[in-house]
Amino acid sequence: MRVLVIGTGGTIASAKTERGYKAQLGIDEILEMSGIERHDGLIIDCWDLLNVDSTLIQPEDWIKIGKAVFESIHDYDGIVITHGTDTLAYTSSALSFMLRNVPVPVVLTGSMLPITEPNSDAPGNLKTAIKFAMDGIPGIYVAFRSKIMLGTRVSKVNSLGLNAFQSINYPDVAYLKGDKIIFRRKISFSGETVFDPALDPEVAYLRLTPGLSPETFLAVERTVHGIVLEGYGAGGIPYRGRNLLEAVSVAAKKKPVVMTSQALYGGVDLTRYEVGRRALEAGVIPAGDMTKEATLTKLMWALGHTRNVEEIREIMRRNVAMELSTELF
CATH class of the missing domain: 3.40.50.40 (Rossmann fold)
Structure with a gap:
């Protein structure tokens, strides 16, 4: 089983500075601090694509992330993207339109507390995302607080609380219970994988x-x-x-x-x-x-x-x- 984790920054990658939290940690560091273990044949590769606060994410970054996923999907069983929470739902939606019929699970996640802080929610969210990337169904998803939600249905509903995302007008796809993914809704995408990054941000x-x-x-x-x-x-x-x-x-x-x-x-x-x-x-x-x-x-x-x-x-x-x-x- 081979999983790629693509880092783009955000709170999950942040450490405290004199001017407040700033994204600066790489994926290898985040995985190590989260206690994510590579065992039972699991291979996790890391790609630090960006390292910015998600407030700074622009439509051009969606294309960059989409291109990285498209170039990688045939080499991995699943892909996880770590991302800041403020614009995560915009990114998951944009990727869903640009990247259609992906053959593996592509799961975005992040955290409300930096991995450097005690009681951070980063380890739990990463565990959920990686588990679904290994055992889930193809498509674009968001993993947060043990929930798996469809990428086009997610909104951030809490600016500070750990249960920051909800699936809007659509049920959660699945949730993590212990080490097992429990499905609530089976989703099926079919057809040729397409990367269609045409965007007009105006x-x-x-x-x-x-x-x-x-x-x-x-x-x-x-x-x-x-x-x-x-x-x-x-x-x-x-x-x-x-x-x-x-x-x-x-x-x-x-x-x-x-x-x-x-x-x-x-x-x-x-x-x-x-x-x-x-x-x-x-x-x-x-x-x-x-x-x-x-x-x-x-x-x-x-x-x-x-x-x-x-x-x-x-x-x-x-x-x-x-x-x-x-x-x-």
Whole structure:
């Protein structure tokens, strides 16, 4: 059994400095400090690809990580990627769109406490990730607090607590109990392995708030190729007092405007309310029950392939990497 661990930095690789925690440890050091043993024929190779705080991760880094995985998947039984927690869900989603039908488990993990600190959660998370990389099923996943979650369904829900990630609108795939992986949901990907790294990072993410002006929206719209608008609840755009709907309607004719929800669970249904139906008529593209991370990275990925709004609408409604529970109308 051969597993590759790719390091990208983050809290798991951090040590205390005069200016706070900073990513600086290599994978070999992390594995040694975690007490991860190579036994019973297990071979663990290490690759320190990056070593940065995940706040500093950029879309170009997703491509670099994806390329490293693609070049390695036929040499290993599983791959683990250590990553900072702040942008881990964005990376797992982006990799899921760029790397499809991988033939081995690819598991992202990290920790909320550095490996250098007492009672760090790093050893447990690494153990879960490596165990699933050995015994799991092909696909892109996140391992955290003994849980295995699908890469396109994960969001960070706690900024400090150890149980920092949840699977949104989709059950956990599996969990580690003792030394055994217990499956809750069997997933099957089929087809040729594809590395499709086309990304356009010129996407803005705007949160709808009372008082958001059409002028502000259009000022942002002029600077980007697409917009994710985080709406209220099931979705809708205000037109009373400040007619944001009119501005969105103008923008949506030229550029994709995708609506997701500020609510963590449930997703967007623009057919439910009158304000939602008006948004649909204005050309807004619903995100369904995708996470905010999957919505943003999928739009970047779609824009990497086309600028045509109708073609992007078709891509966004199609289930590419199990990011949607059902394909959208």
